[in-house]
Amino acid sequence: MILSIQNVVKRYDKYTAVDHVSFDVPKGSVFGLLGPNGAGKTSLIRMITTITGPDEGQIFLDGEKLNANSPEHIGYMPEERGLYKKMKVGEHLLYLAQLKGLSEANARKEIAHWFEKFEIQDWASKKIEDLSKGMQQKIQFIATVIHKPKLLILDEPFTGLDPINTTLIKDEIAQLNQSGISIIFSTHRMEQVEEMCDHIVLINRGRNVLYGEVQSIKNEYKQNLYRVETQTDLPADFSSHFEIKNLESKAATIQLADESQSNQVLQYLLQQGLRIVRFEEILPTFNEIFIRTVGETGVQ
Amino acid sequence: MSKLSLIVKREYLTRVRKRSFIIGTLLAPLGLLIYMLVIIGLTSYETGGKLEVAVLDEANMIKQLPDDKGIHYILSSGKSLDALKQEVKDGKINGILRVPPISSMQKKDHTVFYYADSKLAPEKSGAMERKISEKIRDFKIDSLHINRGSLEMLDTDVSIDPESISNVGEDESKYTAGVGLAIGGIMAFIMFFMVLMYGQMVMRSVMEEKTNRIVEVMMSSVRPFDLMLGKIIGAGAVGLTQVLAWVILSGAVTFLIPLIMHVDPAQMQSSMPQGPGAMDPEQAQGDALRIFSELSKQNWPLIVGSFIIFFLGGYFIYASMFAAIGSAMGDDMGEGQSLTLPVTIPIILAFYITAFVGVRNPDSGLMVFASLFPLFSPIVMPFRMAFNPPWWQVGLSLVLVVASAYFFVWLAGRIYRVGILLYGKKVTLKEIGKWMFYN
Numbered sequence: 001m002i003l004s005i006q007n008v009v010k011r012y013d014k015y016t017a018v019d020h021v022s023f024d025v026p027k028g029s030v031f032g033l034l035g036p037n038g039a040g041k042t043s044l045i046r047m048i049t050t051i052t053g054p055d056e057g058q059i060f061l062d063g064e065k066l067n068a069n070s071p072e073h074i075g076y077m078p079e080e081r082g083l084y085k086k087m088k089v090g091e092h093l094l095y096l097a098q099l100k101g102l103s104e105a106n107a108r109k110e111i112a113h114w115f116e117k118f119e120i121q122d123w124a125s126k127k128i129e130d131l132s133k134g135m136q137q138k139i140q141f142i143a144t145v146i147h148k149p150k151l152l153i154l155d156e157p158f159t160g161l162d163p164i165n166t167t168l169i170k171d172e173i174a175q176l177n178q179s180g181i182s183i184i185f186s187t188h189r190m191e192q193v194e195e196m197c198d199h200i201v202l203i204n205r206g207r208n209v210l211y212g213e214v215q216s217i218k219n220e221y222k223q224n225l226y227r228v229e230t231q232t233d234l235p236a237d238f239s240s241h242f243e244i245k246n247l248e249s250k251a252a253t254i255q256l257a258d259e260s261q262s263n264q265v266l267q268y269l270l271q272q273g274l275r276i277v278r279f280e281e282i283l284p285t286f287n288e289i290f291i292r293t294v295g296e297t298g299v300q
Numbered sequence: 301m302s303k304l305s306l307i308v309k310r311e312y313l314t315r316v317r318k319r320s321f322i323i324g325t326l327l328a329p330l331g332l333l334i335y336m337l338v339i340i341g342l343t344s345y346e347t348g349g350k351l352e353v354a355v356l357d358e359a360n361m362i363k364q365l366p367d368d369k370g371i372h373y374i375l376s377s378g379k380s381l382d383a384l385k386q387e388v389k390d391g392k393i394n395g396i397l398r399v400p401p402i403s404s405m406q407k408k409d410h411t412v413f414y415y416a417d418s419k420l421a422p423e424k425s426g427a428m429e430r431k432i433s434e435k436i437r438d439f440k441i442d443s444l445h446i447n448r449g450s451l452e453m454l455d456t457d458v459s460i461d462p463e464s465i466s467n468v469g470e471d472e473s474k475y476t477a478g479v480g481l482a483i484g485g486i487m488a489f490i491m492f493f494m495v496l497m498y499g500q501m502v503m504r505s506v507m508e509e510k511t512n513r514i515v516e517v518m519m520s521s522v523r524p525f526d527l528m529l530g531k532i533i534g535a536g537a538v539g540l541t542q543v544l545a546w547v548i549l550s551g552a553v554t555f556l557i558p559l560i561m562h563v564d565p566a567q568m569q570s571s572m573p574q575g576p577g578a579m580d581p582e583q584a585q586g587d588a589l590r591i592f593s594e595l596s597k598q599n600w601p602l603i604v605g606s607f608i609i610f611f612l613g614g615y616f617i618y619a620s621m622f623a624a625i626g627s628a629m630g631d632d633m634g635e636g637q638s639l640t641l642p643v644t645i646p647i648i649l650a651f652y653i654t655a656f657v658g659v660r661n662p663d664s665g666l667m668v669f670a671s672l673f674p675l676f677s678p679i680v681m682p683f684r685m686a687f688n689p690p691w692w693q694v695g696l697s698l699v700l701v702v703a704s705a706y707f708f709v710w711l712a713g714r715i716y717r718v719g720i721l722l723y724g725k726k727v728t729l730k731e732i733g734k735w736m737f738y739n
C-alpha cells in the first residue's frame with residue numbers, strides 16, 4: 001500500500017467534511033478519488049498532502065505515518081492552480097523543486113530534462129504571465145512531478161487543456177505510472193475514470209460509499225443486460241421467450257435473470273437460423289454507477 | 301538551504317528587482333535634491349527689481365542710508381514733496397519716503413509715509429521700516445546722550461542649561477532637548493512610515509497569493525507558518541535595504557548640493573527667512589558647533605541598536621497582523637477596509653501621541669505608558685530614547701516588544717493557516733478570532 005487512510009475524520013466548526021473514511025491505495029495503481037462537489041474530496045486531499053491534519057484517524061504514506069518529510073514524496077496538482085505570474089519559468093521551477101527538497105544542481109538537471117522532453121527549452125526566461133493557460137498548465141505539471149514523488153495527486157488535471165496537450169499529459173501520467181509512481185486521480189469526468197483508473201473510491205457527504213477495483217465494481221453493478229444484433233430481422237415471437245428491454249427490427253436489449261442464461265439466447269437465435277453480428281453484455285458505465293450511488297446516498 | 305530561507309530569498313529578490321522598487325529607491329533622494337534646489341532657488345530669488353526711493357528727511361536725522369534688499373535710497377532733503385512727486389510721475393524714481401519730524405522722545409511709534417502709485421511689496425516695506433527704525437534709534441541715542449557701550453551691556457542672552465543631579469558626568473546643554481527632539485522625531489517618523497508601508501505590502505502580497513491560488517501549490521510543500529514568516533522577513537529586509545539606500549543616497553545628495561549650487565551650507569542656513577533679531581553669522585557658527593558636539597555626545601550605538609530592535613519588533617508585530625488580515629481577505633480590497641482598520645489605528649495613534657504629547661513633554665505619564673505598551677512602543681520609545689529615559693523603562697520596553705513580536709507572529713500564523721485556504725466567504729473579525737483556537 002502506498003497510502004492507507006484509516007478512519008479519518010475532519011470537522012470544520014460543526015460541519016463534518018470527512019466522516020470516518022477508510023481506504024487503501026495499492027502501490028503502482030491509478031486510483032480514482034470520486035465524488036460530487038462538496039463531498040469532501042478536497043478536505044481529504046489536503047490531509048493527505050499534510051496541508052491540514054485529521055481530527056481523528058490516521059494516514060500512512062508508504063507504511064509511514066504522515067510527517068514533516070512526507071510532502072517531499074508527494075506531488076500535488078490542485079484543481080485551483082496558480083503560479084507566481086511575475087516569475088520566470090526557469091526560476092519558478094527551480095524554486096518549487098528546491099522547496100520539495102531537491103538540491104539546486106539536481107533541480108537544474110531535472111528542469112533541463114523536462115524542458116527537453118516537452119521541447120520547451122526556450123521558455124526558461126519567459127515570464128509566467130506571458131504564457132498561455134495551456135502552457136502554464138504544462139509548467140504546473142512539471143512542477144508537480146519534478147521531485148519524483150512516490151505518490152502523485154492530480155485534481156482535474158485536464159481542465160483547460162486542448163486535446164493535443166491532454167494526450168501529452170495523459171501519456172506522461174501513464175509513463176510515470178509505469179515507472180512505479182502511484183497516482184491518485186480526482187475528477188468528475190467518468191469516462192476518464194474508466195480509461196485510466198484501476199481502483200476507485202467514491203466519497204459522498206464525507207463518507208466512503210463505494211470502494212474497490214474498477215472491474216469488480218462494474219461487475220457488481222451490472223444488471224445482466226445483453227445486446228444482440230443480427231443480420232436479418234429478429235423472429236416475431238422473440239419477446240415471448242425473453243424479457244426485452246428494447247426491441248428494434250435487427251437488434252434488441254435483453255434483460256436476463258442471471259448471466260448463465262446468455263447461452264440460451266444464443267442457442268435460440270442460432271436455432272432460428274439467424275446470423276448474429278454482435279452479442280455482448282452491457283456493463284454499466286461509471287457515469288451510471290456514480291449517479292446511482294450518489295442518488296442513493298443523497299446529494300449535499 | 302532551508303525552506304524558510306528559500307522563501308525569504310524569493311520574497312526579497314522579486315521585490316528588489318521590481319522596477320517600482322528601484323525607481324522609488326532612486327527617486328526619493330532625487331526628489332529631495334530637487335526639493336532642496338527649489339527651496340534654495342526660491343529663497344535667493346530677488347522679488348521685484350531695484351527700487352529707487354527718494355528719502356525726504358523732515359526730521360533731519362538721517363546722514364546716510366546705504367542700499368539694502370534691492371532698495372536704492374536717494375537722500376533728497378533739499379527738494380519739495382511736490383517736485384519729488386513729479387519725478388515719480390516722470391518715472392525717474394519709484395517712490396518717496398517722507399520721514400516726519402519726531403515730536404517727542406517718549407513716543408514709541410512713528411509713522412513715515414511712502415508715496416507711490418505702485419504697490420509696495422511687503423518685503424520692501426519691512427526693509428524700509430527696519431532701516432528707518434534703526435536710524436531713529438541712533439538719533440534717540442545721540443539726542444539722549446547715552447553711551448553706546450553701556451547700552452550694549454544691557455542686552456543679555458539667557459539660556460537654561462539643564463544639569464542632572466544624580467548623573468553628574470552627563471553634561472546637558474540647552475541644545476540637548478532640541479537635538480533630542482530632532483533625532484527622536486526622525487526615528488519615530490521612519491518607524492511609522494516603514495511599519496505602515498511594508499506591513500501593507502505584506503498584506504497585499506498575501507492576498508495576491510491567495511487569489512492567484514498559488515497557496516494551494518505552496519502549501520503542499522511548505523508549512524503555512526514558514527510561508528508567512530518568509531514573506532514577512534523578506535519584505536522587512538527589502539524595507540531595511542530601502543532605508544539604507546536612502547540614507548546613503550541622501551548623504552550623497554546633501555554633499556552634492558553645495559557643489560551644484562556653489563553655496564556653502566552655512567550660507568544656506570542664513571538664507572532662510574529670518575525675522576528681526578536674527579543671529580549673526582558668528583553666533584550661528586557657534587550654534588552649529590554646539591549642535592555637532594551635542595550630536596556626538598549622543599550614545600549612538602545604544603540609539604541605533606535599540607532602534608533596530610524596536611524596528612524589527614514593531615515591524616514583526618504589525619506585518620504579522622497585516623498578513624493575518626490579508627489571509628482572511630478575498631479578492632476585494634475594499635471589503636477588507638473594515639479588517640485593516642483595527643491594525644492601522646494603533647500605528648497612527650502611536651504617531652499622534654508622539655507628535656502631540658511627546659514633543660511637549662517626552663517624560664509625561666502618557667508617554668511613559670505608550671513607550672512601554674508594545675503596540676505603541678516601537679514608535680514612541682525610539683523618540684524618547686534621545687531624552688535619556690530611565691534605563692529600566694528602555695529595558696522593559698525592549699523585552700515587551702520582543703515578546704509581543706513572538707506572540708503576534710505565532711497568533712498570526714494560527715489565523716493565516718485557516719484564512720489562506722478559505723475561499724468565497726466574507727470574513728468578519730469575530731470569525732478571525734475563532735480561527736485562533738482551531739486545532
